[in-house]
Amino acid sequence: MNNFDMLALVLIVISGIITYSLRFGGLLVGNMLSKHKFIENLIKALPGTLLLSFIFPSIISEGISGVISALSAGVIAKKTNNILIALLVGMLIIITFRNIL
Amino acid sequence: MKSNFIKGFIATIPVGLSVCAYGLVLGVLAFSKGVTFFQLFSMDLITFAGSAQFLMVELWKNPLPFSEILFAVFAINLRYLLIGASLTPLFKNSSIFEKIALMHLVADENWAVTMSRLKEEKITPYFLFGGGICLVIFWLLSTLGGHTFGFIISDPYSVGLDFVIIIIFTALVASFYDGKDSIFPWIIAAVFSYFSFLFIPGKWYIVTGGLTGALVYSFQKYFKEGKK
Numbered sequence: 169m170n171n172f173d174m175l176a177l178v179l180i181v182i183s184g185i186i187t188y189s190l191r192f193g194g195l196l197v198g199n200m201l202s203k204h205k206f207i208e209n210l211i212k213a214l215p216g217t218l219l220l221s222f223i224f225p226s227i228i229s230e231g232i233s234g235v236i237s238a239l240s241a242g243v244i245a246k247k248t249n250n251i252l253i254a255l256l257v258g259m260l261i262i263i264t265f266r267n268i269l
Numbered sequence: 270m271k272s273n274f275i276k277g278f279i280a281t282i283p284v285g286l287s288v289c290a291y292g293l294v295l296g297v298l299a300f301s302k303g304v305t306f307f308q309l310f311s312m313d314l315i316t317f318a319g320s321a322q323f324l325m326v327e328l329w330k331n332p333l334p335f336s337e338i339l340f341a342v343f344a345i346n347l348r349y350l351l352i353g354a355s356l357t358p359l360f361k362n363s364s365i366f367e368k369i370a371l372m373h374l375v376a377d378e379n380w381a382v383t384m385s386r387l388k389e390e391k392i393t394p395y396f397l398f399g400g401g402i403c404l405v406i407f408w409l410l411s412t413l414g415g416h417t418f419g420f421i422i423s424d425p426y427s428v429g430l431d432f433v434i435i436i437i438f439t440a441l442v443a444s445f446y447d448g449k450d451s452i453f454p455w456i457i458a459a460v461f462s463y464f465s466f467l468f469i470p471g472k473w474y475i476v477t478g479g480l481t482g483a484l485v486y487s488f489q490k491y492f493k494e495g496k497k
Contacts (some may be wrong), residue, residue: 175333176308183325183342184315190346192372193458194353211351212391213454213486214479216445219320219438220455221462221478226435228463237432238439245440252290252347256445257403258436262429 233265270297277379277399278388284378285407289317292408294433295323296415301430302329309416313409313458315375320441321345322412323434324475337473344476352380359387360394367394374401453489 187214227234245251299309304326305428311321321342328338352375360368379400386392445451462478469477 172331172333173305173308174326175335177311177337179333179335180308180311180315180325182339183312183321184317185432186339186343187316187318187321187346187349188373190343190349191353191375192369194350195356195368195372196353197350198354198357200426206491208351208486209490210483211347213447213483214344215348216447216451217454217458217482217486218456218475218479219442219445220482222324222475223435223438223442224459224462224478225466225474226432227439230432230435233437234432235416237436241436241439242443246443246446249444251440252287254440255290255433255436258439259433262426262432262436266429267427 230262233262233269237261237265272401273395274402276392277383277396278403279399280396281379281382281400281403285403288378288404289407290410291319291437292411293415294437295319296412296417297419297430298323298415298434299326299329299412300416300419302326303331304329306413306416309412312410313405313412316342317405317408318342318346318349318376320438321406323437327434341406341475344467344479349375352377355384355396356380359383359392359397360381363394366419371395371401374398374405376404379404401455411483450486452487454482454486457485 223238227238230237237258240261241254244257245254248254296309304312312325316322316325324341324345325338328334328341338430351373356372356375360371365372375397379397382400383392386396458478458481460478461481462474465474465477
């Protein structure tokens with residue numbers, strides 16, 4: 169095992185420990201959290217805002233096709249609750265733009 | 270006890286199948302990013318969190334951006350604090366050993382299935398655990414399958430592979446949309462992430478945008494409820 173592989177494994181294990189600590193920690197502090205409305209709201213909003221921050225710069229960098237593809241995928245996912253259909257439509261738009269237009 | 274495990278396992282199969290689509294994509298992406306079979310296998314078992322694994326694979330390069338990856342994993346998995354907290358009633362009669370053992374395989378999907386079932390009937394944490402085992406099997410099969418056959422895709426750009434993750438996350442973002450209350454925080458998150466993307470090297474834009482947006486949401490709620 170070389171240096172990179174070793175570091176990679178350490179990174180994976182620490183990521184696992186962080187994730188597990190959050191899962192278990194949540195259960196432990198259960199009732200305490202709900203008393204702090206501000207923190208509860210913060211945690212509630214985080215998944216959406218984090219994911220949005222992840223995708224937004226990439227969509228803008230892709231240009232108009234990125235915006236069309238993402239908007240269609242988002243609307244379809246919201247309306248049908250089916251990520252697969254959203255993925256298919258979104259990808260079809262991107263592939264079409266990149267290869268044909 | 271046994272029947273709760275099996276009930277949970279069976280109830281989670283339909284979501285497990287949709288998780289497979291995800292897992293396949295992650296596997297292919299991991300292959301193209303140079304993540305080895307063993308590394309992906311370890312991630313699946315040790316981290317076992319879909320969106321965090323997507324982020325890890327996305328940020329994966331040599332040398333490894335250690336602090337960025339760990340912070341991103343922490344930030345994107347912060348929601349597990351709330352998920353864990355919401356499970357308190359289910360674990361009411363469990364020993365500390367059961368809590369320690371059964372919490373590892375909690376993911377968004379089996380949590381959602383368990384919470385909706387808990388409204389209808391009395392179930393034990395083994396229902397949740399059965400769902401977790403179901404998910405981990407599907408997750409291993411699909412991610413490692415995607416990794417093994419990832420070489421088939423020769424030109425990732427023209428088939429838009431780099432954009433798959435963006436679309437999946439877009440679809441997920443939509444599911445987090447919480448009506449009018451989300452609009453302003455989301456605009457702030459988008460603006461902050463884009464400017465960080467332009468001016469701060471690395472992938473910190475995810476954390477910058479995510480945290481500012483969520484803070485705005487909290488303050489917005491705070492002032493709204495304060496006025497009442």
